[in-house]
Each structure stands twice: as structure tokens, then as C-alpha cells.
Amino acid sequence: MSSKGDYEVLEKSVRYIPWKGKKEEWYTWHKTFLVRAMIRGYHGVLVGLEEVPTDDKAKVLASTASTNLTSDQKNQYNNYKMNTRAYADLLQCCIQDVVSFGIIDTAKDKNLANGNSALAWKRLSKKFAGRNNADKM
Numbered sequence: 001m002s003s004k005g006d007y008e009v010l011e012k013s014v015r016y017i018p019w020k021g022k023k024e025e026w027y028t029w030h031k032t033f034l035v036r037a038m039i040r041g042y043h044g045v046l047v048g049l050e051e052v053p054t055d056d057k058a059k060v061l062a063s064t065a066s067t068n069l070t071s072d073q074k075n076q077y078n079n080y081k082m083n084t085r086a087y088a089d090l091l092q093c094c095i096q097d098v099v100s101f102g103i104i105d106t107a108k109d110k111n112l113a114n115g116n117s118a119l120a121w122k123r124l125s126k127k128f129a130g131r132n133n134a135d136k137m
Helices: 004-012 023-040 055-063 071-093 098-105 117-128
Strands: none
Touching (some): 071 117
16 A cells, blocks of 8 residues: 555656657657556556646636546546646656757647647657658567
8 A cells, every 4th residue: 555655755766768869769769658658647648548628627627626526527637637747757758859858848739738748749759750660660
């Protein structure tokens, strides 16, 4: 059984998988990052399978968090937090490559002004993934 203190220690001891922006390393790095996303709980948000509420909707959910939220509302609010975590992890991993950092840094929209992890992942994949299966290996 873990406690809140354990979670805080885990968050402080996170090691980032550096991305250096080399196309030939993309396949390995992106697979490793996807595994990390599964372990940390944001894979669905990162790849666009889970819907993330807007900043405004998340503020409403946060203000009602002290009251009883439905399971759907809890899930929506959790997805918002997972989006933030995924975006932050992506940004931290890409500090060694200016191009990748810029792609992630600009992956914001009117609904998610602090960063849209699915948009960032989509743009990174478009930039670095090969056009066919032979290029991806």
C-alpha cells in the first residue's frame, strides 16, 4: 500500500528519457516513451484515445472537486491532469533538441492553453517518423 508521501518521492525521482532529435533514434525513443506513458497512466491521453476537457471545464471541475463528482467528471478531471503530466514529460525529454522543444512548446490551442500533449505527440511523430515501415525501423 502506498501513501501520498510515496507518490511525492516517485515524482521527485523521475528520470527523463532524453530525445536528441535524431531521426534514426526516433523508433526506439518513441516506443520507450509510449511504455513510460502506459506506466505513468497517460498513454490514452497522449495518443488521443482519451478526451481531455478544456481549461475552462477543468476549472469548473476543480472548483467542484470538494463536492461529490460523478465518476465521469472524476475521469475528465483526471484526463486533464494526465495531459499536463504528459506535456511536461515530453517537454522535459526534449530539452536537448531545439526543434523538438519548439514543436512541443507550440502545441497549445485555445482549449488547452498550457499545452496539448496529444497535439505535441502527433506533431513530433509527423516530423520524425518515417513514411513507410522500412523507414520506421
